[in-house]
Amino acid sequence: xxxxxxxxxxCRGKYKNLSELASVMELSVSQVYRVRDGKRPINQxxxxxxxxxxxxxxxxxxxxxxxxxxxxxxxxxxxxNGHKSPAGKTLLSLT
Numbered sequence: 500x501x502x503x504x505x506x507x508x509x510c511r512g513k514y515k516n517l518s519e520l521a522s523v524m525e526l527s528v529s530q531v532y533r534v535r536d537g538k539r540p541i542n543q544x545x546x547x548x549x550x551x552x553x554x555x556x557x558x559x560x561x562x563x564x565x566x567x568x569x570x571x572x573x574x575x576x577x578x579x580n581g582h583k584s585p586a587g588k589t590l591l592s593l594t
Contacts, residue, residue, distance in 0.1 A: 500564045500565060500566060500567075501540070501564070501565055501567060502540075502541045502546075502562055502563075502564060503541075503562065503563050503564070503565055504534070504541055504545075504549065504561060504562050504563075505560065505561055505562070505563070506520075506549045506552070506553070506561055507535050509553055509556065509560075509561065510552075513552075513553075514552070517531050517532060517535070520552060523548075523551060523552045524545070524548025524549060524551055524552045525548055525551065526544060526545065526548050530544075530545070531545075541562070546558075546561075546562065549561045549562070
């Protein structure tokens with residue numbers, strides 16, 4: 500199972516752009532964009548940042564699990580976008 504997010508849906512209307520969201524989450528803008536584009540997995544820092552950006556939201560509202568394995572999710576994204584897996588990166592997996 501892998502973790503997915505609704506943070507980018509919640510962001511609309513509350514933050515004017517992803518740069519502002521990244522600032523509130525205390526993350527780099529590039530990390531937020533990479534998570535949004537599926538080039539980077541959701542990690543602990545992203546989850547903590549999401550809670551900071553949306554303190555009134557429950558974790559279950561911000562994140563959810565999918566049955567798709569991390570390898571399948573990346574392979575599908577790779578075929579669609581033509582990107583390679585970052586060497587040594589581990590997807591946040593809950594099995």
